[in-house]
Amino acid sequence: MRSLLLPLLLVLALVCPWSRSLLPPLLPLLLVLALVWSRSQSLLCPSGFCSCRSCCSWPWSLLLLVLPLVPVSVSEVSALSLRSLLLPLLLVLLLVLPLVLVSVSKVSALSLRFLLLPLLLVLALVSAPAAPAGLPLVPVSVLVSVLVSVLVSVSKVSALSLRSLLLPLLLVSTPAAPAAPAGPGPSLPLVPVSVLVSVPEVSALSLRSLLLPLLLVLLLVCPWSRAQSLPGPEVLDCSRRWSDFGIRLFRAASSQSDQNLVLSPSGAALSLSSVLERSAGTGREQLQRLLGTAEPVSGLRAAVGEASMGGVAWFVAQGAEPDDAYRKSLEQDFGADVRAVDFGSRPDALDSIQRWVLEQTQDRVTIRDLELGADPQLLLTSALSLQARFSVPFNASLTAPERFFVDRYRTVMVPMMTTSGRFFLAYDRTLKTGILRLGLDRGRAALLLLPDDGVHLSGLEEALSHEQISVWTRALRKTRLEVQLPRFALEQSSVLRNSLQRLQVTQVFADNSLSQVLNAAVLIVDETAAQGGVASTFKTAPPRLTVNRPFLLAVVHEATGALQLIGRIVDPTGK
Incomplete structure (x- = not known):
């Protein structure tokens, strides 16, 4: 009214x-x-x-x-x-x-x-x-x-x-x-x-x-009118570089496992951009080739929202702390929390890192298999916890156990959520993949990528890029739809040194200006709705899309195209 x-x-x-x-x-x-x-x-x-x-x-x-x-x-x-x-x-x-x-x-x-x-x-x-x-x-x-x-x-x-x-x-x-x-x-x-x-x-x-x-x-x-100032070309270019970097990093990490995986590309890119001034020579060139310069970072953080980018922390060896001017730049431009730790006492150092990660992820992520090397100088850590709040909410009273086909030989029972409304949908005939856009709060959207039955996720992961996501987004068309989506929560920490070295980021580790990169990410998908979200009812039943097999989920900030989270969900019952 x-x-x-x-x-x-x-x-x-x-x-x-x-x-x-x-x-x-x-x-x-x-x-x-x-x-x-x-x-x-x-x-x-x-x-x-x-x-x-x-x-x-x-x-x-x-x-x-x-x-x-x-x-x-x-x-x-x-x-x-x-x-x-x-x-x-x-x-x-x-x-x-x-x-x-x-x-x-x-x-x-x-x-x-x-x-x-x-x-x-x-x-x-x-x-x-x-x-x-x-x-x-x-x-x-x-x-x-x-x-x-x-x-x-x-x-x-x-x-x-x-x-x-x-x-x-x-x-x-x-x-x-x-x-x-x-x-x-x-x-x-x-x-x-x-x-x-x-x-x-x-x-x-x-x-x-x-x-x-x-x-x-x-x-x-x-x-x-959503009258927000439009991001400038430098910010959009930075977002594109970070998204491409995040997808390549995701592919490198996914090649080491075929299980559930979730990463925060924006968090990893933000933390690595913060060391550009610390690095020099070949190491700096390698980082800039992936991420670009650090100048547009503050603009991108402002456009996306500082809270939506997640937290960044420097755990630096005692005696190797940045000077006051650099420390101030880290705090203001990157939102970095700089902490001096004694890596000589590994249990104390690991405890300090673990407490920071728990604080950023609401006590959800536990660090495992963190390798620091013989003489660690700097550990970069990023963390992002995202609770999906859907603009078209799922009705909790309709959630019921359903089968989810992990692979040809394994089936699990999952709580399957249900909603109906007008959704943006597309289909890629080349990759045999359906693309569904689910609106979220804070100007974000989740792109759900569901391959056809019998099509493996690896082919889809290889085709991923910022440009490909843009192509899919332009192809979306609105349609009436009933969506069934499993309720799940991914909570992981990922050690990224090996994955970064696969992307030719090697020199910063070789000269020990950077010892390790840790990325913690949480993605919770349940019946939580965005403020004012309303589902639709129809006189005739709309077509149904049931997500009952492995899929990818990417959370994108729509105004900038920044890739905030990307996940591979093979088994929704796992973490």
Whole structure:
């Protein structure tokens, strides 16, 4: 209901300073709200919004044609001063920017026309030719209505939400600027904005009447738009390098075992980037070839969220601590916790490392098989614990034991969770793999990669790359689906020295500037839901996707493409 009241409040705030009669403009608006509310329980369409274009587009087309045609007399508007032009322009900017951002974030296959339509809408509102005095602005209103109707009914719109439709309505109902007193000088063209109120007898705008609409627009519209600053090219390049590095590291680690595996690529890359200044020569070149420079790291941490990157710690031998300036840089740019330990007393050193890992993983990960070498100088440690919070939650009452086929000869019983909703799905015919996107909180998503029955995970792991994930993401299409996913928890620590040496990172270990790299990761998948997450119900049962065989799961920060966790789940009953 709140999403219906906000436009009403906004229109009221825009109308009140300029009109002495509210009833005429409110009548068509109430008609709009009544129809929207009457259809909102089914999201305007029995099969979901914009999945059935023929029945979704006509009511909006009709309403958007009727609404702007409220009789408005413009005969008393002679010319517009610069001051009276500013408010409509500001309102258009404030309204159309969230529209573009919402559309970008919710439409799976964004083409050029999705960007052109809002632009055409603005041009129709602010750049049309002036209307003669006394002539209603019917042609421009019709043009605006048709453009919005096209935006609604355009093909391949898979997930255009109700709120992104309300924004064009707000644009159509933006009040016209009041008339300026007649005077000498060139007259400016009229702004042909479809208005809900008449503008006679308005002589000037007070500061209060300017501030209230702007404040309401900022308060009401901005929460819809996900108006986060877009990451720069340096940050995106850093994210791409780290993701590729993480996938190569995952492949190197997975080649040593065919069991469950979970790594935090962003944590490993963050910890290794922190030693770039400490290393030199060939060792530095080898790290930079994989990770790039360290300059964009702080920007990437800010874009992803420092808490989402996990923790990093330096366990450095006593007497080899970094100087104060370097230590400050480690703490500020990398969030590193620098601790001096006595590696001469191995039990005490291992105990210190174990306590830090337990603290970062909520007492879930125990270190095993940690080799420090003969004369350790620096142990890099990273840790990330992630509780999956799904935007389409799993219903705990539907969780039931089901079979999971570990391989051709072994089957285990797992708690199988169930939910239904509209999910993004794709299929790679070359790799014979299905790709399912599961929305998470904090701007993240889980990409579940499920090979066909009889297809081994090793082929899929070899094909993994940042570019391949991008290809899969662009191929996703929204569909109704019932998803069955095993409940599991992966809790592991991985010693990465051997895996890094397979990636040609050798010199930093050879000159003993780095002794060992430890990565601790926790991935918990259960019925925990994101705040406000809602599952869907359908009149007819949707197709079912049952994840009952080994699969890969990658957690990605969508705005930057940063790969936060990647896991191989062979047996959900194991850790």
